[in-house]
Amino acid sequence: MSRQARREAVEGYICISPWLIGFVMFVAGPILASLVLSLTYWDIGSAPRWVGVQNYVEIFTEDGDFGQALKVTLTYAAVTLPLHLVLGLALSLLLNLRLRGMNFYRTLFYIPAVLPIVAVTMLWIWIFNPEFGVINHLLSLVGIKGPTWFHSPRWALPALMLLGLWGVGGGAVIYLAGLQNIPPHLYEAAEIDGANVWRRFWRITLPLLTPTLFFQLVLNLIATFQVFTQSYIATEGGPLKATFFYMLYIYNKAFGTLRMGYGSALAWILTLIILAVTLLVFRSSPHWVYYEAERRKEDA
Amino acid sequence: MNVPSPATQGGGWLGQLRWNRRVRGRLVSFAAHFSMIALSFVFLIPMLWMLSTSLKSRAQTWLFPPEWIPTPVVWEHFPRIFEIAPVLLFFQNTMIIVVWNVIGQVFSTSLVAFGFARLRFPGRDVLFILLIATLMIPYQVTLIPTFILFKIFGWINTFLPLTVPAFTGSAFFIFLMRQYLMSIPFDLDDAARMDGCNTFQVLFFILLPLCIPPLVIVLVFTFIGVWNDFLGPLIYLNENSKYTIALGLNLLRGRNRTDYNVLMAASLLAVLPTLIVYFLAQNKLIGGIASVGLKG
Numbered sequence: 002m003s004r005q006a007r008r009e010a011v012e013g014y015i016c017i018s019p020w021l022i023g024f025v026m027f028v029a030g031p032i033l034a035s036l037v038l039s040l041t042y043w044d045i046g047s048a049p050r051w052v053g054v055q056n057y058v059e060i061f062t063e064d065g066d067f068g069q070a071l072k073v074t075l076t077y078a079a080v081t082l083p084l085h086l087v088l089g090l091a092l093s094l095l096l097n098l099r100l101r102g103m104n105f106y107r108t109l110f111y112i113p114a115v116l117p118i119v120a121v122t123m124l125w126i127w128i129f130n131p132e133f134g135v136i137n138h139l140l141s142l143v144g145i146k147g148p149t150w151f152h153s154p155r156w157a158l159p160a161l162m163l164l165g166l167w168g169v170g171g172g173a174v175i176y177l178a179g180l181q182n183i184p185p186h187l188y189e190a191a192e193i194d195g196a197n198v199w200r201r202f203w204r205i206t207l208p209l210l211t212p213t214l215f216f217q218l219v220l221n222l223i224a225t226f227q228v229f230t231q232s233y234i235a236t237e238g239g240p241l242k243a244t245f246f247y248m249l250y251i252y253n254k255a256f257g258t259l260r261m262g263y264g265s266a267l268a269w270i271l272t273l274i275i276l277a278v279t280l281l282v283f284r285s286s287p288h289w290v291y292y293e294a295e296r297r298k299e300d301a
Numbered sequence: 302m303n304v305p306s307p308a309t310q311g312g313g314w315l316g317q318l319r320w321n322r323r324v325r326g327r328l329v330s331f332a333a334h335f336s337m338i339a340l341s342f343v344f345l346i347p348m349l350w351m352l353s354t355s356l357k358s359r360a361q362t363w364l365f366p367p368e369w370i371p372t373p374v375v376w377e378h379f380p381r382i383f384e385i386a387p388v389l390l391f392f393q394n395t396m397i398i399v400v401w402n403v404i405g406q407v408f409s410t411s412l413v414a415f416g417f418a419r420l421r422f423p424g425r426d427v428l429f430i431l432l433i434a435t436l437m438i439p440y441q442v443t444l445i446p447t448f449i450l451f452k453i454f455g456w457i458n459t460f461l462p463l464t465v466p467a468f469t470g471s472a473f474f475i476f477l478m479r480q481y482l483m484s485i486p487f488d489l490d491d492a493a494r495m496d497g498c499n500t501f502q503v504l505f506f507i508l509l510p511l512c513i514p515p516l517v518i519v520l521v522f523t524f525i526g527v528w529n530d531f532l533g534p535l536i537y538l539n540e541n542s543k544y545t546i547a548l549g550l551n552l553l554r555g556r557n558r559t560d561y562n563v564l565m566a567a568s569l570l571a572v573l574p575t576l577i578v579y580f581l582a583q584n585k586l587i588g589g590i591a592s593v594g595l596k597g
Contacts, residue, residue: 009420012500016416019409020432023469028435031446038446045452095340098333106337108583110344115579117529119547120568123554124351127561135350138366167347223439230531234551248441255445256536265445272442279437 039266044259056266067267069242070250071274073158077246078225081162085221086214089172094206096173097180107174114171122234125164126151154243157236161244164231172217179213180206208291215290219282226275247271355379355566362562378566385556385563388570390542391549395528398463398545402527403520405467406474410519411512413470414478415504419490429479435472448536462537463530467523474519481515482508514585521582525575546571 014021039056043049060067096107113121128135129150137147148156183206191201229248232238238245238253251271255264349369354362355378356371382388416422417429451462485508493507509516534545544552550571557563579586 006421009500010422013416013420013422013425016420017413017428019468020413020470020472020475021428023409023466024431024435026450027447027466027469028438028443031443031450032438034446034449035442038449045449092340095333095336100330100333100337102337106341108580109341111583112348112576112579113344115525115529115575116572117531117547117550117575119529119531119550120571123550123564123568124347127354127565128347128350130561133363133365133367135346135367141366167344170344219437223437227439227441233531234554251441251444252532255448261445261449268441268445272439275439 035265035268038262039269041262043261045261046259049262052262056263057270059263060266060270066242066245066250070245070247073243073245074226074228074247077158077162077228078222081165082218082221082225084162084166085169085172086218088166088169089217090176090210090214092169092173093176093180094202096177107177110170111174112170113168118230119234121167122164122231125160125167126235129160151236152240154239154241157240157243161228161231161235164235165228172221175217176210176213179210183209211290212292215282215286219279222278222282223275226271351565351569351572354561355569357562359562375562378562379570381563382553382567382570386549386553387542388546388549388567391544391546394460394543395545395547398460399524399527401460401464402467403523405464405469406471406519406523407516409468409470410474410478411504411509411516413475414482415508417475418479418482419487419503419508420500432472432475436476444536451537457537458539458543459537460543463527463533474522477518478512478515481512485511517582517585521578521586524578528575 038049040051040053041049042052042056092110096103096110100106129137131137131147131149131152134147134150136150140147150156150160187205187209188201191205196204227248228246229252232244232246232249233252236244238249247267248271251264251267254260254267353369353371356374356376357368358371358373358375361368361371417425417432447462451457454461456462456465489507489511490503493503498506529547530545531547531551534548538544538548541552550567553567554564
């Protein structure tokens with residue numbers, strides 16, 4: 002290595018050193034530490050005690066809350082992920098029309114995504130108020146007697162799903178950019194060949210948007226498994242644990258009852274689940290995600 | 302026989318087509334405008350409800366069917382918030398944390414992204430892939446050990462756990478900044494080096510002034526993210542005098558569970574700074590989010 006190259010390498014390491022330090026201290030170190038911690042009993046007050054896989058055994062055999070927390074989180078993910086994808090896409094198609102005032106709409110629809118979740122949750126608690134809230138008022142206008150939402154074991158989780166859907170504009174803005182990156186000549190050619198709007202959507206828009214959809218799906222997936230603040234504030238996991246999200250469970254165990262080892266074991270299980278689902282999505286991607294570059298390679 | 306002349310026939314047929322197109326165009330445009338306005342209401346109604354409740358009298362709040370226009374307009378809920386909780390202190394605490402985070406993120410993002418984009422060193426590409434991979438690590442797996450680490454440092458109930466990590470950068474911002482730096486021609490660096498700039502002068506005097514757009518995104522996202530954060534302060538701050546706005550809002554709710562006038566007024570105040578920052582930067586922001594979303 003020449004002197005100059007060595008100098009450049011040293012400067013390179015200096016530049017990335019903040020991230021490297023952060024990676025070791027706040028990412029890699031803690032991941033390993035939590036694996037070790039998950040094999041101990043530790044309430045912070047006394048010294049940690051090695052218990053082997055006992056935490057895991059307890060989680061899978063005795064702990065009834067584990068199944069419930071997993072069920073709530075997976076149900077939420079299974080309902081909201083497709084909804085966010087489809088509605089976000091629909092909204093982005095609307096936002097992609099050439100209309101007067103479109104910048105105003107784009108700005109407006111993105112707003113809920115930048116608001117503090119605590120304030121948003123308090124607002125929706127009031128909106129979902131069974132007696133004096135807006136939602137039940139609107140429902141009563143069409144002759145439906147609204148449920149008690151956050152007070153009902155059956156409707157509390159759907160209420161949180163609706164609250165989340167208010168932020169659908171966050172995804173729409175990203176899809177919109179994807180739409181605007183599609184070369185217009187493709188549409189022109191399709192139109193000359195007599196393809197109608199519907200056909201153009203299925204044959205051009207959707208395939209070319211799949212990389213964006215894929216990226217969003219992966220990020221949303223990871224975010225969905227971390228839902229915490231909404232349920233912590235609106236329902237505290239209730240009623241009857243109907244909104245007992247997994248993250249809330251980890252929080253309760255680790256910071257409520259100070260069972261750090263148990264909480265770490267729970268976190269590791271969730272991480273493995275997220276990893277497995279993400280891998281599944283990645284594995285499925287060759288079947289539905291379209292990459293222009295790969296296509297070119299095949300043609301050549 | 303009434304054989305229409307070819308000219309009129311052609312004109313009529315063409316005219317018909319044009320008319321159809323125009324009507325269809327108008328109909329589509331009308332439907333589009335209509336759906337946008339209807340959708341705007343769906344997105345706006347919750348916010349209008351917040352505003353309306355914060356300005357209503359108590360008596361008018363508890364009515365069914367609800368009334369939207371506050372009559373009379375009541376301002377007293379806003380001063381009430383300041384009586385119930387030390388809001389200005391919460392505001393100050395939040396701003397301290399926000400400012401340190403912005404400084405930390407801007408500094409570390411610039412430096413790290415520059416290293417990855419412009420300098421050659423062994424292992425660079427592997428490390429960059431590692432950086433991307435950390436985007437997918439769910440934070441709960443690092444949450445507990447990180448808490449214990451800060452506890453060992455004696456940082457619990459200080460702002461340090463909420464500010465110091467910002468100085469190690471965030472993978473998302475570094476990625477964004479690196480992509481942007483890659484689009485700036487290397488000729489600039491070479492020319493500056495010819496003129497005697499060293500590596501860090503190239504970064505600070507040549508490249509950073511060109512990186513205002515991504516830096517604005519880092520700044521705004523950091524501001525909004527830190528301002529809105531709840532779990533972090535919840536875990537690390539346990540004295541009321543250290544609380545942030547997000548925690549303070551929750552505290553307020555604990556004390557006045559059903560006083561929706563005050564709660565909505567306080568929510569409005571909590572929302573306002575992020576709204577202002579968002580509106581000031583909205584053009585750059587939406588473009589920036591989009592570019593990151595795409596290149597992943």
